[in-house]
Amino acid sequence: MAEKKEIEEGAEFRPKFNEDGLLPAIAQDAETNEILMVAYMNLRSLEMTLSCGLATYYSRSRKKVWQKGEQSGHTQKVEQVLVDCDQDCLLVKVKVDAGQCHVGYNSCFYREIQKDGSLKLVAEKVYDPGKTYKK
Numbered sequence: 015m016a017e018k019k020e021i022e023e024g025a026e027f028r029p030k031f032n033e034d035g036l037l038p039a040i041a042q043d044a045e046t047n048e049i050l051m052v053a054y055m056n057l058r059s060l061e062m063t064l065s066c067g068l069a070t071y072y073s074r075s076r077k078k079v080w081q082k083g084e085q086s087g088h089t090q091k092v093e094q095v096l097v098d099c100d101q102d103c104l105l106v107k108v109k110v111d112a113g114q115c116h117v118g119y120n121s122c123f124y125r126e127i128q129k130d131g132s133l134k135l136v137a138e139k140v141y142d143p144g145k146t147y148k149k
Contacts, residue, residue, distance in 0.1 A: 022099050024030065029060065030102040035073060037104060041114070043080075044093040044107040051122040053082075055104065067092050069106055071097040086146045089114040113140040 021028060030036050036054040043050055055063065059079045062070040069090035070081045083089030090108035097104055115122040118139035123134040125133040 021101055027097065027142075028101055029098060030096065032102075033071065033113065034074075036074070037102065039104040039106050041069060041071075041090055041106050041108055044109050045090065048121055049123055050066075050108070050120070052091075060104075063092060063106070064095065069108055082114075086112075086116070086143075088114055088146075090114070090142075116143060118143045 019101045020026065020032075020069045027036055035056050037056075037060065039053050039055045041050040041053065042048065046081060055070070056072040056079070057074045060077065062081070068081055069092055070079060072078070081089070083117050088110065089105070090110055092106060092108055094107040095104055096107070107135045109135075115124065117124070118141050119137050120140050121137065124135065124137035128134055
């Protein structure tokens with residue numbers, strides 16, 4: 015019980031990584047409060063984020079640490095990192111200079127689920143990913 019209270023209300027940061035060693039991290043625009051994306055951090059990417067001030071994540075598909083913007087140039091300058099009560103999720107408040115979704119939108123949350131299960135586009139593209147991502 016005392017350990018739970020320490021995790022929930024104490025001053026020590028004790029992140030609770032999942033069985034894969036990952037922690038969900040929600041990126042939020044520090045100025046507009048728009049949710050930009052959800053990604054994951056492992057211990058290394060979390061340490062890099064805190065030390066260099068640029069959001070750095072762990073790619074589950076590529077199995078590697080990556081800094082947001084390393085390909086697109088659309089970086090996330092970290093203003094604040096918040097941890098939830100259980101210390102198993104992060105909210106990363108960032109300053110951005112361009113669209114954050116690899117599809118070309120400002121946010122990865124650009125479609126609304128309708129009652130019939132279809133998706134409705136609720137945003138406009140802010141950049142051309144074909145010009146930004148050269149493979």
